[in-house]
Amino acid sequence: MAAPATTEGLETRQEANARVLALTGRLDTPAAAQLWPKVMAEAAGGPAVLDVAGLTALDTTGATLLLAAEGAGKDNTIRGASPQVKAVLDRVRDALAAPRPKPEPRLPILARIGMATWNLGGAMLGGVAFLGELTVTLLLSLLRPARLRFREILRHLDEAGTRAFPLTILLGFLLGVILAFQSAIPLRRFGAEIFVPNLVGISLMRELGPLMAGVILAGRTGSAYAAELGTMSVNEEVAALRIMGIDPMALLVLPRVLAGMLVMPVLSLLLTLAGLAGMAMIMGVLGFPLSTVTTQLASMVTLSDLLGGLLKAAIFGLAIAGIGCHAGLGAGRGPRAVGDAATTAVVGGIVSIILLDGIFAVAYERLGL
Amino acid sequence: MTEPSTAEPVILAEGVSAGFDDRVLFRDVTFDVRRGEVFVILGGSGCGKSTLLKLMIGLVPPRAGRITILDTEVWATEGRARLELLRRIGVMWQQGALFGSQTLLENVEMPLAEHTGLPPAARTEVARAKLGLVGLSEAANRLPSEVSGGMLKRAGIARALALDPPILFLDEPSAGLDPITSAGLDELIRDLSRSLGTTFVVVTHELASILAIGDRCIMLDREAKGMIAQGDPRELRDHSTHPTVRAFFRREAA
Structure with a gap:
């Protein structure tokens, strides 16, 4: 230079x-x-x-x-x-x-597949164990109902149920409006608009009522259970309960799961009724009086349709609340753990109700319901 | 390094008062922190020492009085000037306040990425150096949830050091640590103060720590709602006539 x-x-x-x-x-x-x-x-x-x-x-x-x-x-x-x-x-x-960290040894592909399978199996086993523990706790509590915490159950019924009413009614009403409107278009070509109540009534009672109520419960309540119990386990509150000889299953999980089970048929029914109201409104717009709509409905749907839907809803509630609590109690450490638990709860809840719905469809078909 | 007692002040607090709602925490606190010293704010629980720290770093506004850091009045500056000031101080939070989803190295890299034009490879090298300064080189790739409480505090100091601020604030460095880990942390503070000339403002009530690291200190008191002592902590221990100060240093119930 x-x-x-x-x-x-x-x-x-x-x-x-x-x-x-x-x-x-x-x-x-x-x-x-x-x-x-x-x-x-x-x-x-x-x-x-x-x-x-x-x-x-x-x-x-x-x-x-x-x-x-x-x-x-x-x-x-x-x-x-x-x-x-x-x-x-x-x-x-x-x-x-100063010495630096050694790079993590990377496992060969086969070992990674094996580890993932092992972990998946462990998680499934954990789920089954949770279900078993929950059943035992439930049966024991039924033998001694005094040990059920009614105040807790009431609080959860309120949080998962009454507070979800406005959302449920709104969603149900809009769902009924959309279904009635969309099915009226093709049926009109055959002059068969009169059958819109049959179509909407059956699909709301048997399928959409329980499913949509389940989506609401998973989004509102399943995630909240996971976040609440997740924070509690991150803060070692769950461990503290165990050490004090208090079963977290009975104190934390059971009231939530019972609340989920009790609240779901109500939400499902509310959603169905709101949907029918929405459908009736559209029928009114199309020129059918209310009496025609109710007659059509009564001729098509039976009590077993409604009861079948409500039973399904209760089982959905059990699955959603159970998965939410399981995700929360199994949360890892750190701030991300709570977020992960909430995600698992919502995704797991929705997937599980769709799977269960398939099982119910086959079962009802076989039973001729 | 120059002798602390004759060095210029880098922080000036003049007639500072603080409180919440209708509760007064302290009134009319005046002191200065000088370049290169380790300055300790001490006092019992609930005397407002953590609030005084938050006041100095601009998180909580004072009810009255003025705080000047490096010739900038903390509560009279806004926008760029305030950002400029914040870049010249570093804070170690009581629980570390590290981001849980990032490794220790990424935690330290974050302010470097945000505030400097360092090329990425250089950034990693600089972040490694900061972790090395606090003795955490080997834990660089671990998550905050995977290290011990003492390591969390060290990592907190490394992140606070990221932009090489001339002033570091430490909130309760010894809280929740065993005596050996705590002494190691004291050693680190002394070492950084000596080798880098960084000024430290430390909030603590750990007696051993105060005597080991403090060049000067002030003591706040909940009953008196203000400052009850100021000076060299060893002097205060041996010669103070104030009953609360004496009780504090002798670990007696006042």
């Missing part, structure tokens, strides 16, 4: 047999960020001397730059450090010399 090149804080010149990088002024974090690429490029070239006699201040980021530059080329050296600069340099040199 012929003439010395200067940027703010850095001057480069050639001496006898080495390049000299003279650093001046404050080498603090902003300055280091600016000079980093240039200094590293210069230092990588070959023997370089980092002259720090002109530094007025050096922070640990600046020191990291100097040490990285020193290590970037063979025979690179640092010279001219004042006592303060040397103190910071030595401290950071020690810090960087």
